[in-house]
Amino acid sequence: MLLKLEPRGETSRAMIYLTPLLAILLTLIMGAILFALLGHNPLEAMYAFFISPISNSYGLGELAVKATPLILCAIGLALGFRANVWNIGAEGQLTLGAICGGGLALWFYDSESVFLLPAMALAGALGGLAWAAIPAFLKLRFNANEILTSLMLTYVATLLLSLLVHGPYRDPDGFNFPESRLFADSALLPVMVEGTRLHLGAAVAVFVVLVAWLVVSRSFIGFQIKVIGLTPAAAGYAGFRHHSLVWLTLLTGGALAGLAGLFEVAGPIGQITPVISPGYGFTAIIVAFVGRLHPIGILGAGLLIALSYLGGETVQIEMGLPQAVTGVFQGMLLFFLLACDVLIRYRVRWSIGASQEARGTAS
Amino acid sequence: MELEVARSDAAEPVVPRLELRGIDKSFPGCKANDGVDLSILPGEIHALLGENGAGKSTLVKIIYGILHADAGTIAWEGQKTHIAGPSFARNLGIGMVFQHFSLFEALTVAENIALGVEGDHDMSRLEARIEEVSAAYGLPLDPRRHVHSLSVGERQRIEIVRCLLQDPRLLIMDEPTSVLTPQEVDTLFGTLRRLSSEGCSILYISHKLDEIKQLCDTATVLRGGKFVGACDPKEESPQSMARMMIGDDVKEPKPQGDAQVGEVVLSVADLSLQSQDPFGTDLKAVTFNVHAGEIFGIAGIAGNGQNELLAALSGEQLVPDGAAVVIGGQPSGRLGPRRRRSLGLSFVPEERHGHGAVPALRLTENAFLSGHLREKLVRWGLIDFPKTAEYAQKICESFDVRTSGINAEASSLSGGNLQKFIIGREILQRPNLMIAAQPTWGVDAGAAASIHQALIDLAASGAAVLVVSQELDELFAISDRIAVMSSGHLSAARPTAATTLEEIGLLMGGDGGAAGERMINVA
Structure with a gap:
């Protein structure tokens, strides 16, 4: 045994917060090397990937637009993950949010009421919540694994959306294209900064992050979630109710994903289309883990992953690099983060094992 | 070499x-x-x-x-x-018999031994050798029995025989x-x-x-x-x-002379309960009372229904008949752990890592775990951190918990120190009823003595104390009355002074049968 991982006595608090930054730094260095090996000027490529997409206000707005659904979904998922509730069906819950909230926009197409948008947001959240209630019920009633049920329900949700946009939701004047009507202005999220697509949903996402932070770090509920995730027996000892917490985390996750879906159709898309998300609900799982299941971390991770989408598009357009670069960067980031994590909790020992090995063979 | x-x-x-x-x-x-x-x-x-x-x-x-x-x-x-x-x-x-056995419950004795022995894996030959060795050393063991049906003593014999087979x-x-x-x-x-x-x-x-x-x-x-x-x-x-x-004199616990026995605080009447664990033991008409001011000891070999009884008392397992468990005059069978805690129950489970405490959390958070209710550490749904820290500090000081500080993770404490912390956390909540399972299991002599003293003081202050333990010495040292748990039955309680170690030992089942269906009658 030449290489040994030994737990460090005490984990440095400062390092816990520094690791993501360290991981980003390492990703940048590796990225530069990668670009150099591909025959591009690394500085130029890095600039194109990380800086140029957000070098103007429109780019910054796009960053927030892409990060909003990621963050909303990831916050909800992280609450569940902390309690060992593995909801991976945010994509489906997001879709249901779009179907329910967007449906309301179509139903009240002529309405100019200021209450339409809040009602849509509520309907969207309830749609996602209802979709997440199914795995919650199946888990608690029949002990069905929520990973499977929530994932399978995602495909049901996508098909349901397809059915609706080909049928009842279809634009009557749309030449049979499977799309809904464009939402009326009263059903669209107001743009916050002129000249960008930055919509009110981004502000809501920031608000959700703050509330989640309060819940996770300060509240009794957050404590219960943490204990049940770490040691269910201790949670039972303290009298924390497992059933209630499963319901709570799944329904919250579903509602936030539903809200994210509604924000997509009432924001950047502006109508209901057969595809409303490029997999935000799934990518949110990565965001949740890169953000350490911590709301503030998720905020950062959401922005970073959103940037990797934008950067991937930019280098594709400007330098003719494949879109796969996005995946490579996301992968490197995750890898470096996990590696840094391990090194902070454990110390690598070479000498002890090696010397003993030597002694063992010599004697 | x-x-x-x-x-x-x-x-x-x-x-x-x-x-x-x-x-x-x-x-x-x-x-x-x-x-x-x-x-x-x-x-x-x-x-x-x-x-x-x-x-x-x-x-x-x-x-x-x-x-x-x-x-x-x-x-x-x-x-x-x-x-x-x-x-x-x-x-x-070199052979070693560990404190915690590593046996597969669903396999037979011989199969378990075969797993730990290198070389010869011919089962019939192995079974013959097991019988031979176990007979030679007075360790009766049937190689074809399944481990889950064996008592702890018999399980230990497996480990010993496994070593003996290697000469x-x-x-x-x-x-x-x-x-x-x-x-x-x-x-x-x-x-x-x-x-x-x-x-x-x-x-x-x-x-x-x-x-x-x-x-x-x-x-x-x-x-x-x-x-x-x-x-x-x-x-x-x-x-x-x-x-x-x-490096110091051990303080012997001072048993109080005559226990000032007060009213009944915990009353368990005809409690029968099916175990949730397929290899567990069902409770059969368990009946006893614990009075204010006394320490009531329950002896018994592990696996005779103690875990089931403790879960039914702590509220982790609800009892359909609410009146079967009465805490402070209130039928509590159907109340959850938090409701029972608010009735004045404190509970120290046997397993400290992962049951009584969360190893990965800090001491402050572990103080909050069970203390939040009676110490009122929640305000507007938020954790009152300064008050929680104060409480954790008080536990560490009053019960001599040796730690680098209240922000140390529970896993960093030695077993004895963590146990003192848990006992202290429960006692500082000023319980009317304290239930402690194996309070000094794996704890060094110094810490055990201080835990015993704390329990005695608690009873002296008027609380009812129930101690479930396998250590007879411990029960004899601190308890006023003792009953024995065997195969899910609880014997009648008898004053500690009027019984002997041998008598209790026999009740525990000299033939060690957690599986045996025996009714124990004590006059």
Whole structure:
């Protein structure tokens, strides 16, 4: 045994917060090397990937637009993950949010009421919540694994959306294209900064992050979630109710994903289309883990992953690099983060094992 | 392997079976062994004594090859050697019976033994050998029985027989009697003496000083990772050995004279409950009362329904008949743990890591875990951190919890310190009813004494205290009345003063049958 991982006595608090930054730094260095090996000027490529997409206000707005659904979904998922509730069906819950909230926009197409948008947001959240209630019920009633049920329900949700946009939701004047009507202005999220697509949903996402932070770090509920995730027996000892917490985390996750879906159709898309998300609900799982299941971390991770989408598009357009670069960067980031994590909790020992090995063979 | 005759004492006629010199072993943040010497002669029963955290387990793991020493030498029968791993140790002739058994409940005795033995895996031959060895050493064991149907004592026999099949020349026993009835202990000692007379050395780890005095020829004492000295237990008194062990006099708990028995605080009436665990024990018409001001002890070998009873009392398992468990006059069978806590119940579970405390959380958070309700540590749905920290600090100070601070993770505390923390956390909530399971399990003598004293003081202050324990000595030392749990039945309670160890031991089931369906009647 030449290489040994030994737990460090005490984990440095400062390092816990520094690791993501360290991981980003390492990703940048590796990225530069990668670009150099591909025959591009690394500085130029890095600039194109990380800086140029957000070098103007429109780019910054796009960053927030892409990060909003990621963050909303990831916050909800992280609450569940902390309690060992593995909801991976945010994509489906997001879709249901779009179907329910967007449906309301179509139903009240002529309405100019200021209450339409809040009602849509509520309907969207309830749609996602209802979709997440199914795995919650199946888990608690029949002990069905929520990973499977929530994932399978995602495909049901996508098909349901397809059915609706080909049928009842279809634009009557749309030449049979499977799309809904464009939402009326009263059903669209107001743009916050002129000249960008930055919509009110981004502000809501920031608000959700703050509330989640309060819940996770300060509240009794957050404590219960943490204990049940770490040691269910201790949670039972303290009298924390497992059933209630499963319901709570799944329904919250579903509602936030539903809200994210509604924000997509009432924001950047502006109508209901057969595809409303490029997999935000799934990518949110990565965001949740890169953000350490911590709301503030998720905020950062959401922005970073959103940037990797934008950067991937930019280098594709400007330098003719494949879109796969996005995946490579996301992968490197995750890898470096996990590696840094391990090194902070454990110390690598070479000498002890090696010397003993030597002694063992010599004697 | 280089041949080296051991040091200057090579001139002596007897070469030690195992000789350790200057063993060092460090873990991050602590030096577990610091220049430890140990010499075991052939056929000797050698005690290894020390408080929890004194480095006994580390030393034994080094001998068995699970850990490797940072420095120092190991000589086996005069030959310097390096024990690379457990299989190397077994080949040398070292066998080990662990405190916690590693047996598969769904497999038979023979199958379990086959898993741990190298080489011959012909089952019928193995079964024959098991029968032969177990008969020869007075360890009755049916190789075809499934492990889940065996008592703890029988399970231990499996581990011992597994070692004996390898013809060991050194047998290491880690706290072997903690799970046995007095009668089973006698049988075990007979076996060990027999082995020793045949020339097998035994390294016996225990904190029960009486046993060591009774059984062992020599004792090596460790304190804080260091070798303190060796002594002849037969020449020493338990007190003098305890002094060597902790470097201080152990405070004997002072049992109060006449318990000021008050009203009934906990009343369990005709409690029958099916176990949630397929290998568990159903409760059968358990009936008893615990009064204010008394300590009520429940003895019994593990697995006779204690876990089921404790879960039904703590509220982790609800009881359909609400009136079967009455706390402070309130039918509580159908109340959850938090509701019962608000009635004045405090509970110390047997398992401290992962049941009584969350290892990965800090002490403050662990103080909050059960203290939030009665100490009112929640305000507007948020945790009152300053108040929680104050409470955690108070626990550490009042109960002498040795830690780097209240922000230390629970997992960083030694077993005894964490147990003191948990006991303190529960006592500071000023309970009317305290239920403690195995309160001093695996805890060193010093901490055990202070835990006992705390429980006695609590009862003296007017609380009802229920202690469920397998350690009869403990129950006899602190409890006012004792009842015995066997196969899900609880015997009638009797005053401690009016009963004897033997009597209780017999009730616990000399034939050790957790599986047997016996009704115990006590006049």
